[in-house]
Amino acid sequence: MTSLATPEVSTEAPVAESARRISLADIARAHDVRFLLATFVDMTGKPCAKLVPVEAADELENGAMGFAGYAAGLMGQKPQDPDLIAVPDLASFTPVPFIKEGLAIIHCDPHVDGEPWPYAPRVVLKNTLSRLAEKGMQAKVGAEVEYFLVTKNDDGTLSTADSKDDSPRPCYDARGVTRMYDHLTSISDAMNSLGWGNYANDHEDAAGQFEQNFNYADALTTADRVVSLRYILNILAGQRGMTATFMPKPFTDRTGTGLHFHLSLWSGAEALFPAGGADDDGRGLGLSGLAYSFIAGILDHAPALQAFLAPTVNSYKRTGATTSSSGATWSPRKASFGGNDRTHMIRVPDNNRIELRSGDGSANPYLAIATAIAAGLDGVEKSLDPGRPSGPGESKPDAHLLPATLLHAVEALRKDPVILASLSGNQAIGSYYADAKEEEFLSWHNQVSDWEIRTYLTSI
Secondary structure (H helix, E strand, O other), X not given: OOOOOOOOOOOOOOHHHHXXXXXXXXXXXXXXXOEEEEEEEOOOOOEEEEEEEXXXXXXXXXXXXXXXXXXXXXXXXXXXXXXXXXXXXXXXXEEOOOOOOOEEEEEEEEEEOOEEOOOOHHHHHHHHHHHHHHOOOEEEEEEEXXXXXEEEOOOXXXXXXXXXXXXXXXXXXXXXXXXXXXXXXXXXXXHHHOOOOOOEEEEOOOXXXXXXXXXXXXXXXXXXXXXXXXXXXXXXXXXXXXXXXXOOOOOOOOOOOEEEEEEEEEXXXXXXXXXXXXXXXXXXXXXXXXXXXXXXXHHHOHHHHHHHHOOOOOHHHHHOXXXXXXXXXXXXXXXXXXXXXXXXXXXXXXXXXXXXXXXEOOOOHHHHHHHHHHHHHHHHHOOOOOOOOOOOOOOOOOOOEOOOOHHHHXXXXXXXXXXXXXXXXXXXXXXXXXHHHHXXXXXXXXXXXXXXXXXXXXXX
C-alpha cells in the first residue's frame, strides 16, 4: 500500500532478539499507530473490520481474530459454519492519521480451518494472480474511482452537496473544483501521504460527480487501494456533512459513476502489450499478439463479466441509459474495442495498456479485476483474435450486446463456464454468487415503485 520505514531494532539487545522477524506490532508502533482496522470485504464489496488495539496485534497476526462469516455478508457461509479468521497482509499496512490519529488499515485474507477461504474476494484475486504467475506473467492495474458528493433530503431524495453545482455540462468546471477545494485537497493529501501518487482531481461529467486519480501498481495493491480510498472518501466526506456515494446511477438524468480499469501484463520488467518491432498486423494500435488475444478473451466473455463489473440492479440504469443532461452516457452498450475512443468497452489509449470501461462504482475491485484477467487469460490460452478495431463510435455487427439488466447478466454468467469457474477455480462459488445476484434482482423486482403507480394506477 505504501512505503514504510522498517523500525530500528536496538543493538543492545541479544543477537537472537535483534535478528527477529519484524512483526505487525513493530510496524504499528514505528508509525505511532494505536489501533488497527483489520479489514476485508464481502463479495458485494462491503468493508468489514474489527478495531484492534496495538496491544493485541500479535493475536491478530497469529490468527486469533475471528468473524462470524454469515453475519459479515455475502461470503459463502451459513450460520453454523466456523469462523472466518482474518490473517493480515503486513505489506498492506496503511496508516490513516487523517481519519483518526493513531489509526491504520491492514487488509486481511479470511481463512477457515487454517486455509484461505476461496469465497473471500481478496483470496479470489490472489488465486487468479497465482495462475497468471504460473505462466510467467504479472498484472499491473490502474483504477479510476468516480463518485458523487450528495446530501439526503428529509423526503429521502438526493441533492448535490454543492447547491451551486447545477450545470447540465459541468465536466472539468474550475469553479466546481474550487468550491470543493477543501474536500478534494484533503483526499489528495491523504493519497500522497501514503505514496499512492495522486496526479489529478477533477469534476466529472455530472453535477456533483468527481474523480481523483492515483498511480497504477500491481493488481492486488490497486484493488486494496480502491477499497481503502472508498473508505477514506466516505469518512472524510461525512465529516463535512456530505455523503460520498459510488452508486452507479443516483440521478436519472445525469451521467452514471464508472470504475474503469487500466490493465497490462508484464514478465518481470518486460511489458508484454507493446508490439515492439512488429508491424502490429496493420491494425494501427501498436499492440502485440498477446495483447490482442487478451482483448479477445474479455470481449468473448463480456456478457458474463458484467455480473462482476456491473453487479447491482442500479448498474443497468447506467448502462441502459440512452443519454444524459450532458449529452453522453460514457457507458458502453456493446462489447467493442478500438483506439483512443471512450465509447468502446475496451479503449486502447496507447500500446502499453487497455482500458476496461464497462465497470461501475458498485464493482468489487478484487472480483472485477480477477474475472477480467481470467477472461483475458482464456483468450491468450486459446490464441483468440478480436479482428480489426472498430472505428470511432462504431461496433461490429456480431459484437456481444451487454446485458440489459442484472438478471440478464446472471443468466450470461451461468452460461459461461470459464467465468463461472473464475472465482478460485470453482464453479460452485460462481453459482453461489449468481444465485445471490438473482435473489437481489428479484427482491428489487418485487417492490412496487412510484413509476408503476404513476403508470398503472388509472391506466385501465
